[in-house]
Amino acid sequence: MLCSVESRSISPVFVGRAEESSTLLAALARAATGEPQVLVVGGEAGVGKTRLLEEFLAAACEQDATVAVGGCLELGAEGLPFAPFATALRTLHRKLGDEMTAAAAGREAELARLLPELGSAGRDVHDQEGRARLFELTVRLLERLAGERTIVLALEDLHWADRSTRELLGYLVRSVQSARLVVLATYRSDDVHRRHPLRPFLAELDRLRSVQRIELPRLVEDEVRAQLAGIRGVPEPDHGLVQEIFERSEGNPFFVEELALSGGDGRLSESLRDLLLVRIEELPETAQRVVRVAARTTTVEHTLLAAVSGLGEDELIEGLRAAVGANVLVPAAPDEDGDGYRFRHALLREAVIDDLLPGERTRLSRRYAEALEADPGLVRPEERVTRLASYWYYARDAAKALPAVVQAIEETRERHAYAEELKLLERAMELWDEVDEATRLALPHMGSLESYPPCGCGPEKSHPEFLDLLAEAAAAARVDGMREQGLSFVKKALKLIDPAKDPKRAAWFWMERSRLTAGSGRGNGWAELAEALKLVEDQPPSPVQADVLSNAANWLVLHGWDDRTVEMTERAVEVAREVGALEVELNARVTLATMRAERNEEDGWLAELFETREQAGRIGAPRLLMRIHASVTDQLEKYGRSAEAVEAGREGIDELRRRGLYDAAAFLAGNVAESLITLGQWPQADEVIQEWSRYAGGSRARAAMVKNAATLALLRGQHEESRRLLTTARAHMGKNDGEPQYELPLIFSEIACAAAHGETAEAAAMLRRGFEMLPLPGQAPYVAQFLLAGAEFLADAAGLPGVAAQEHAALLDRLAKEADRLTQKQVRRPAMVLHIQAELARARGADDPALWARTAAGLEPYAFAYQRARVRHRWAAALLAAGGDGARDQAAELLTAAHSAAEDLTAEPLRAEIERLAGRARIALGGDGGETPADAVESLGLTAREQDVLRLVAAGRSNRQIAEELFISPKTASVHVSNMMAKLGVAGRGEAAAVAHKLRLFERAEPV
Incomplete structure (x- = not known):
């Protein structure tokens, strides 16, 4: 039920709770892995606990969590026991039905004490065992229900909780084990006085490590x-x-x-309203009349005021002079044309409006509308339509209001004022049933498929229908970031349409549903597009047919395409030209240009994108503009032209921001941040991420932005932060996990993160998950990045516990097979294929300096600071292992350059690896001026015994096995392991083994 109910808050945006929301989403992600989560949210009355809860529950619903909410009743100490649990369990029973009945089988009599729907309660036994049994059965019931799905159990207003509820909650928190369960409780902190019964309960919860407390502060300015x-x-x-x-x-x-x-559309509090009205009531009667008339609009023109008030010129001037003298009205500023008046403060105006009788307000609105209709020159032309629509609406004259509102919709759309357009559309839908058919037939045409959004999807007509209003509203909601609201419009429309009689219109709504589904993270959108394709495939050429073909082709380009996709796109261009659907044609041409870029057809694709961008700007197509800007930056980045991608991306952000498309600009900012990371401009990438994350409305934009932040954290050695961010990114993705440009980068980041923690088994599992997506025709750049991350992991993981030799060989063979499919032309990023081959050679134990040299040469012309430093480090290692004349001197030069770059970038893991390699080789890095250690073990300060312990940890031995092999007690072995890990600066045995492996501390080969 919650998943379909909109927030009760009047604020359409959710602000100031980024950290708290991230905490809740991270808990939801952990719960999805089987780790139960308990969170307690406190704050004073009105600070936003309910809004935070609503936003979190909506996010949980989007991720297919089952949500149940129960509220404590304000009935004092004798309140209904277990009220919130009973309510929540009743919700689960309604949602899960037979599944819950099966989970409670055999225990219905006991559980019926909480949920009578399960059956008749057993006899009334007043003993502790019976109460404990009830608590235990409740916990086990929730665990069974949360075994295959994530359940969010929200308990509101804990400050009103009865004792039994608190005790059951405490038992649940302490007892629940492996389950996909989130328990979230809220309470009002200003009600919890020193002797409040909740205070000791909260103190008890604070002692439990499994409980997270969140205190909501007030908002800053x-x-x-x-x-x-x-x-x-x-x-x-x-x-x-x-x-x-x-x-x-x-x-x-x-x-x-x-x-x-x-100060807006609501009512003032009585005390404040009365205070403000004192000043008005002290005015002369004529001035009060003028003030009441002026209150209908924010700034009223003198001529309009004269027409509406009905006063003579002298009376009007007299009334205005008194109102201005009392500081109630002030003349409009010169930049407001200086020919009007406004209230000194908005609160004064709202107080006057609130004091008007309902009949007065309606009559006043009608007089304004009639005056403006009679003489449109009374107001500025750009304001006339919108103001007239408002006046007639509040005059409660639907026959006059609806045509004015429809005309205002067209104007706001043309101005890219999508939020205002959406409000007008909702108003038009409200008025629709209040007018007769003749009024509807006389309405002006709202638009066509040649404009945005594509309305008039059915037979040709000269007036809008109710379904056109729904189409406009769905598209406006999507562009304005209100995707859930947009989905509600689409679903309503599809219930009203008979696809057999109106296939084009039905296809359009299925196509829009695809966009909204993908944008909200509810799925990848293909199922909805497939429905649209079926509806138009046998139809005559039409704008809708062209649009469906174009969108389906674009979807395939993003998920894996072939020559048939090219044919579909060319067909879309052909149909669009035939029916004159220019925006659809441009969209299909962008798809063709993207495929040309993927095929590495020189720069023709870029010229095509620039041409379509210019045309899209001329016709005012915001959705298309966003796509073109994103395509330009994405393709430039794939070609290794990252600096150009940043420049083009910043230009696009500025344009989209000017048009008010902040969500679209945030999406583009994610591309800019990615290119800045490639260029080694990490502080600038931080700035972009910080500035634009708050505007990222869609699931893809949020996931991409968080993933960029995770990449930076990983490169800087902030491994725990990287893991947290990757979890958040994964949560943002929701069901939208099939698109390679999002899924593969997330997977190879997760591989690197797991490897950094020494979790080789987990990293190997993620590598296998990525293999399941392959092959992906037309997605070579993403595949190449994934294969590179996999090859690097396999090279580092050779011989480590967690990946058996046979499994390692199998993974290596699969990776090599996939790499053989790639060509440099497909991948486009310079030296990427060579880089993969070099890492594969290293993984096979045959590190090849020549391959690294060729990779480095391919990167040399590009300002990829981190990639160049990493390749130089690997090249130096291969040279030192191979030996030969001049190898050591060349390696020293490479390591010095790589070390300097790593320090400049603050790439701590890379810097540490370079220093360790230099230490083993007794190479003094340029600028350190000190003596190098004899070897890496000595540099780490390990004792001889700790060296032995590290060797055995690297071999996968447990503490007991170490003790047996070294003839010491398990307790002493544990102490040595702890000391060794502290000196290495690692958090676990896997990380310690990884360090030993990377340093080649225990190889039997001759030292370099």
Whole structure:
């Protein structure tokens, strides 16, 4: 039920809770692995506990979690026992039905004490054993239900909880074991006084390591500004209003909402309203009349005020002079044309409006509408349509309001004001049934498939239908980032359409559903596109047919394509040209250009993209503009032209931001951050990630941004942070896990992260998961990056515990087979294929300096600082292992350059590996000026006994086995293991083994 219910909060944006949301999402991700999570969220009344809970539960629903919510009742100490658990279990029973009945089988009589729907409760036994049995059965029931799915159990208002509820919750927290369960409880901290019964319970929970406490602070001023921006539907609210509301609310989100409503569309509190009305009531009667008329609009033109008020010129001037003198009204500023008046403060205006009788408001709105309709020149042309629509709407004249609203929709769409368009569309749908057929037939045409969004999907007509309103609303919601709302519009439309009678219209809505499904992370969108394709495949050429073909081809390009995809795209271009659907044609041409780029057809593809971008800008196609900008940056990055990708990406961000497309700009910012990482400009990448993460609305944009942050953390050696971020990125992906450009980079980052933690078995499992996606025709760049990460892991993992020799060989053979499919032309990134071959040789124990030399030569013309340093390090290692004349001097030169680059980048893992290799080879790195250690073991400060222990840990021995082999006690062996790990700076035995392996500490070969 929760998954289909919208938030009760008036704020359409969720602000100021990024850290808390990340904590909750990370807990959800951990729970999905079978690790139960318990979180307790506290905060004062109105600070946003419920909103945080609603946002988290919505995210959990998107990830297919089963959500059950129970609230404690404000009934005091004698309240209904177990009320929140009973409510939550009832929800689970309703959702899971027979599955819950089966899980409770044989224990129905006991569990019926909590959930009567399960049967008749047993006899009333008042003993501790019976209570403990009830608690235990409840925990086991939840564990069984959460064995195959993630369950989120939310208990609200714990400050009202009865004792039995607290005790059952405490038992659940202490007892639940392996289960995909999240328990989330909220309480109001300002109600928990010193003697409140919840206080000792919270103290008890604090002693449990499994419980996470979250205290919600008040919002800071910037967060209040963002909240107000969302409430008012503007990019940047008035600075003075932000400061005032911040000071009065003290950062409490509920108070911000109340004050925002007081200064917006809601009602003022009685005390505040009365206070503001005192100033109005002291004015002369004529001035009060003028003020009441002026309150209908934010700034009223003098001529419009005269027409509506009905006063003579002298009376009007007299009333205005009094109102201005009392600081109620002020003349409009010169930049507002200087020919009008506005209220001194918005709160004054809202107080006046709130004091009007309902009939007065309606009559006043009608008078404004009639005056403006009679003389459109009373207001500026760009405001006339929108204001007229508003006046007629509040005049409650549907026959007049609907045509005006439809016309206003067209104007707001043309101005790319999608949030405002969506509000108008909802208003039009509200008015639809209030007008007769003749009024609908007389409505102006709203648009066509040649414009955005494609409406008029059915037979040719000169007026909109209700389904056109739904089509407009779905598309506007998607572009504005309101994807769940968009899906609700689409689902409603599909229930109204008969696909046999109107296949084109049905196909359009299935296509839109595909976009919204993918954008919200509910799936990859192909099933919906397939439905659309079936509906149009035998139809005559139409804009919808061209659009469906174009979108299906683009989907295939992103997931794996072949020559048939090219034919489909060319067909889309042909149909679009035939029916005059320019935007669809441009979209298909972008797909063709992308495939030309994938085939490495020189720069013709780039010229094509630039041409389509220019045309898209001329026709005002924001969705297409976003795609073209993203394609340009993506393809430039794949070609190794990262600096050009950054430049093009920043230009695109500026353009999209100017058009108000912040979500689209955030998506593009993810591409820019990726290229900055490639270039070694990591601080700049940090800035882009920090600036644009908050605007990333779609699941793909959020996942890509977090994945970039995880990459930086991994390269810097912040392994725990990298793991946390990768978990978050995976959570953002939701069901949208089939697209190679997102899935493969996430997998190879997870491989590197697991390997960095010494978790070779886990890394090998991730490598196998990536192999399951192959082959992927047309996705060579992503495949190559994945294979490179896999080859590097296998080279490092050879001989380590966690990957048996036979499994290692099998993985190596599979990787080599996949690498043989690749060509440099397909991969495009310079030296990528050579790099993979060099790592494969290293993994086979036949490190080849010549391969590394060729790889380094291929990278030399490019400013890929980290990649060049990494290759130089590997090249030096291969030279030192091979020996020969001049090998040592050449290796020293390579290591010095690589070390300098690693230090500049703050690439700590790479820097440490270089220093260890230099230490083994007794090479002084340029600039360190000190004596090099005799060998790596000595440099780490390990005693002889600790060296023995490390050797055995690297061989996979347990503490007991180490003790037996070294003739010491297990306790002493444990002490030596702990000391050795501390000196190595590692957190686990796997990491210690990895360090020993990388340093080749125990090889029997002659020292270099």
